[in-house]
Amino acid sequence: MPDKKHDLIDQxxxxxxxxxxxxxxxxxxxxWAGTGLVWTMSGGIPVSxxxxxxxxxxxxxxxxxxxxxxSDSHIGFNKPANPDVTATLQTAINKINAxxxxxxxxxxxxxxxxLSKPSEFDTLDQALKGASAKQIYFVPGEHxxxxxxxxxxxxxxxxxxxxxxxxSFDHKGVHFVGLVNVANLKAGGMGSLGHDQLEWFxxxxxxxxASTPIVLFAHIPLWTIYPDWGWGTDDSEQALSYVxxxxxxxVLNGHIHQVMQKVEGxxxxxxxxxxxxxxxxxxxxxxxxxxxxxxxxxxxxxxxTDVNYVVSGRSLAIVDSPLADSGxxxxxxxxxxxxxxx
Amino acid sequence: xxxxxxxxxxxxxxxMIALLLAGSPSVRAADQPAAAKAEVxxxxxxxxxxxxxxxxxxxxxxxxxxxxxxxxxSTDGVFKSKVRDTDETFSYTFTKxxxxxxxCSVHPKMTGKVVVQ
Numbered sequence: 001m002p003d004k005k006h007d008l009i010d011q012x013x014x015x016x017x018x019x020x021x022x023x024x025x026x027x028x029x030x031x032w033a034g035t036g037l038v039w040t041m042s043g044g045i046p047v048s049x050x051x052x053x054x055x056x057x058x059x060x061x062x063x064x065x066x067x068x069x070x071s072d073s074h075i076g077f078n079k080p081a082n083p084d085v086t087a088t089l090q091t092a093i094n095k096i097n098a099x100x101x102x103x104x105x106x107x108x109x110x111x112x113x114x115l116s117k118p119s120e121f122d123t124l125d126q127a128l129k130g131a132s133a134k135q136i137y138f139v140p141g142e143h144x145x146x147x148x149x150x151x152x153x154x155x156x157x158x159x160x161x162x163x164x165x166x167x168s169f170d171h172k173g174v175h176f177v178g179l180v181n182v183a184n185l186k187a188g189g190m191g192s193l194g195h196d197q198l199e200w201f202x203x204x205x206x207x208x209x210a211s212t213p214i215v216l217f218a219h220i221p222l223w224t225i226y227p228d229w230g231w232g233t234d235d236s237e238q239a240l241s242y243v244x245x246x247x248x249x250x251v252l253n254g255h256i257h258q259v260m261q262k263v264e265g266x267x268x269x270x271x272x273x274x275x276x277x278x279x280x281x282x283x284x285x286x287x288x289x290x291x292x293x294x295x296x297x298x299x300x301x302x303x304x305t306d307v308n309y310v311v312s313g314r315s316l317a318i319v320d321s322p323l324a325d326s327g328x329x330x331x332x333x334x335x336x337x338x339x340x341x342x
Numbered sequence: 343x344x345x346x347x348x349x350x351x352x353x354x355x356x357x358m359i360a361l362l363l364a365g366s367p368s369v370r371a372a373d374q375p376a377a378a379k380a381e382v383x384x385x386x387x388x389x390x391x392x393x394x395x396x397x398x399x400x401x402x403x404x405x406x407x408x409x410x411x412x413x414x415x416s417t418d419g420v421f422k423s424k425v426r427d428t429d430e431t432f433s434y435t436f437t438k439x440x441x442x443x444x445x446c447s448v449h450p451k452m453t454g455k456v457v458v459q
Contacts, residue, residue, distance in 0.1 A: 079409040079428070115411055115425060142448045146411065146425040187417045187445035187453055229387070230451040287386035290409050 065172050068096050068103045068133065069217070069305040071254030072274035074143065075124045076114030081277040081290035082298060085114075089127050091323045092275040092304050097132045099306065104171065106133045109254035109272060110141030110182065110219030112157070116148070121156055140165050141219040141255065142182040150183060166197050168204050174309055175208060177201065179218040181233045191220030191233035191255075198235065202242050210245045213309070213316070217252040223262060223269045226282035231256055240267060250316055252305070256288075259303075259320050270318055273303035299324035379403065382454065384412050384426075384446075389454035396436060398458055403433040412452065417443040 073089045082088060096103065106128075113120035128136055138157040140150055150164055158165040164183035169176050179201065181191035193201075205214075216222065222239065224232030233239075243249045249267040257279035262269045277290045278301035285291065293301060303322040310317070378400035383390050385407050394402060404414045406426040414423040414432050420442055423432035436442065436458040446452035 081409065115427060143411070146413075146448065185447055185450040187443065187450055189450045228451070230449055287388070287408075289386065 064308075064310045065104045066101055066306060066308040067105050067107060067171075068099075069107045069109060069252050069254075069272050069307060070096075070275055071109040071219075071272040071305075072111040072141065072257055072276055073108070073124060074111055074114045074274070074276035075127075076117055076120035077276055077290075079290060081292045082302075085276040086123055086127060088299065088302050088323060089124070089275045090130075091299065092302070093127060093131045095304055095321070095323060097130075099132075101308075103133045103306070105135035105137060106131060107137045107176075107178075107217050107252065108139075109217055109252060110139050111143045111254065111274075112138065112141070112153075113144055116144055116146040116152060118152065121152070125156075137169070137176070137178060137217075138165075139178045139180055139217060139219055140182055142185070145182060162200055163194075163196055166200065172309070174213045174215060175205075176215045176217070177204065179216060179222070179239070181218050181220045181222070181236075186234075189234050190224075190227060190230045191218075191222075191236075193218075193233060193235050193239055198238055201239055205242050205246075208246075211247055213248040213250070214243055214246050215250045215252065215307075215316075216243070219253065220255045221253040221260075221269070221271055222251050223264070225256060225260060225271075229282065229288040231282065231288070243267065248316070250307075250318075252307075256282075257291075258301075270305070272305045273301065273320060273322065275302055275304070275323075278302070380456075381405065383407055384452075387412075387446075387449055387452055389444075389446075389452060392453075393455045393457060395457040395459060398439055399435065399437060400458070401433050401435040402456055403431050405429065405431045411448065412446045413448055414444055415447045417445060417453075422447075 070089075070092055074085050075089065077085050096106065108128075112124050140153045140157070144150065144153045145164075150158075154161070154165055158167075161167040161178075164180045165178070166180045167178050179193060179197065181193050183192075184194060185192055216239075218233070220233055221231055222233050222236040224236075226232070244265070247266055251267060251269045253269070253271045254274070256271050257274035257277065258271065258281065259273055260269075260271045277298075278293060279288055280291045291301075300322045303320055306319040306321065308317040308319070378397050380394045380396045380400055380402045382394055382402060382404045384404060387408065387410075389404070396402060404423070404426070406412050406428060409428055411425045411427045413425055414421070414434075416422060421434045421444070425448070426432055436456060439458050442456040442458065444454055444456065
C-alpha cells in the first residue's frame with residue numbers, strides 16, 4: 001500500500017471538495033494497493049478504503065452485485081503495438097473467469113473490432129462465449145461503424161436498441177444507460193450524442209427516484225479529457241444536466257486506452273484500459289495512435305475493470321486491474337490520476 | 343576506386359535530369375490539367391499538407407500511413423472514401439473549381455481542404 005501516494009490523492013480530493021460542492025452524497029474516494037484502484041462512492045460520509053484481494057467477496061448477497069467492464073478489443077488490429085489482440089482479449093476473459101466473485105454481467109464499451117469486418121466480430125463473439133458471465137451489454141465504438149453506418153453492429157449487438165444503438169436497463173435497483181457517441185460525427189468536432197438520443201435520455205430518466213444509482217456507459221469519454229485529440233463529447237454537458245438530481249452517478253467510458261478518472265459533484269467519471277493496446281497520455285505523443293511498449297510489459301497496460309455495487313453501503317467500488325500484475329503499472333496509473341485531479 | 347566514383351557521378355546527372363523531365367507534367371499542372379496530381383499523406387492523425395491547391399481536373403490521392411484506419415469525407419458530401427487502413431489510398435478527381443473541406447469521419451478533429459482553381 002503506497003501510503004504516500006494515497007495521502008497525496010486524498011489531499012487532492014480534499015482540495016477538490018473545497019469547491020463549494022455539498023459533501024453529502026459526494027463520491028469518494030480511492031486508494032491504491034498494488035495494481036488495483038479502488039474507488040468507493042458513498043451516499044453518506046465519504047470513506048476511502050483499500051483494495052484487498054477479497055474485496056467484493058460479499059457481492060451476491062442480498063442486492064449486492066458486481067459487473068465487469070472491458071473495452072477497446074480492436075479485434076483485427078495486428079500492428080507491432082500488439083500483433084495478437086485476440087490472445088490478450090482471451091487473457092482478459094480468463095481473468096474475469098478467475099474472479100472470486102462471479103460478475104452478474106459484462107459491459108463492453110466499444111471498439112469491439114478494428115475495421116467492422118464480419119470476421120472480426122465473429123472472432124470477438126467466439127472469445128466472449130468463453131466468459132463466465134453470459135450476459136454482455138455493448139455500446140459501439142467508432143471502429144464498429146466504419147463501413148455501413150453501423151448496420152452490422154446493430155444486427156449483431158444492438159437488437160431492441162434505439163437509434164444508433166442506445167438503450168437502458170435496470171439491474172438490482174441500479175439503472176444502466178448505454179449511450180452512443182460515435183455516430184454521425186461532424187467535421188472538427190469530438191464525440192456526439194445528438195438531439196434524438198438526448199431527448200430519449202431525458203425521457204428515460206424522468207420519473208425515476210433521485211436515490212436510484214445511475215450508471216452511464218459510452219465509448220468516447222462523456223467528459224472532456226483532451227479536445228485536441230477529440231477525447232470528449234461535444235454535447236455531454238446537456239446529457240449530464242439530466243442526471244444532476246441523482247445522488248449517485250457513475251460514468252464508464254473507453255476509447256483512450258488508459259485509466260483516467262474525475263469526480264464532479266455526485267458524478268464520478270472513469271475510463272477503462274483496453275484489452276488490445278495502450279495509447280499515450282494526453283499530449284505526450286504527436287498523436288493518439290497505438291503506443292508501443294516492450295512485449296513483456298504489454299499486459300501491464302491492458303486490463304479489465306471490476307465494479308462492485310454494495311447495497312448496504314450504497315456504494316460502488318471500481319477496481320482496474322492490468323492483465324499482468326506489476327508495480328510499475330500502478331505508478332503509471334497513479335500518475336494519470338494525479339494529472340486528472342491536479 | 344576513384345574511377346568507380348566518377349562513373350557513378352556521371353551516371354547520376356542524366357538520371358536526375360530524366361526524373362525531372364518525367365515529373366514535369368505535374369510541376370506544370372496548369373498547362374496540362376488532365377495529368378495534374380497531388381498527394382496528401384495521413385500521418386499522426388493529420389492530413390499533410392492540410393490545404394492542397396490543384397488545377398481543375400487534378401486527381402488528389404490520400405495515403406494512410408497511420409496504424410489506425412481513417413476516412414476521407416467531404417464535409418459537403420462531394421466525395422467519401424471507404425475506410426482506409428494502413429498504406430491504403432483513396433483518390434478523387436476534381437472537375438470543378440472551388441474549395442472542398444473534408445475530414446476523417448472516424449476522427450473528426452482531423453480536417454483538411456482541397457482548393458481547386
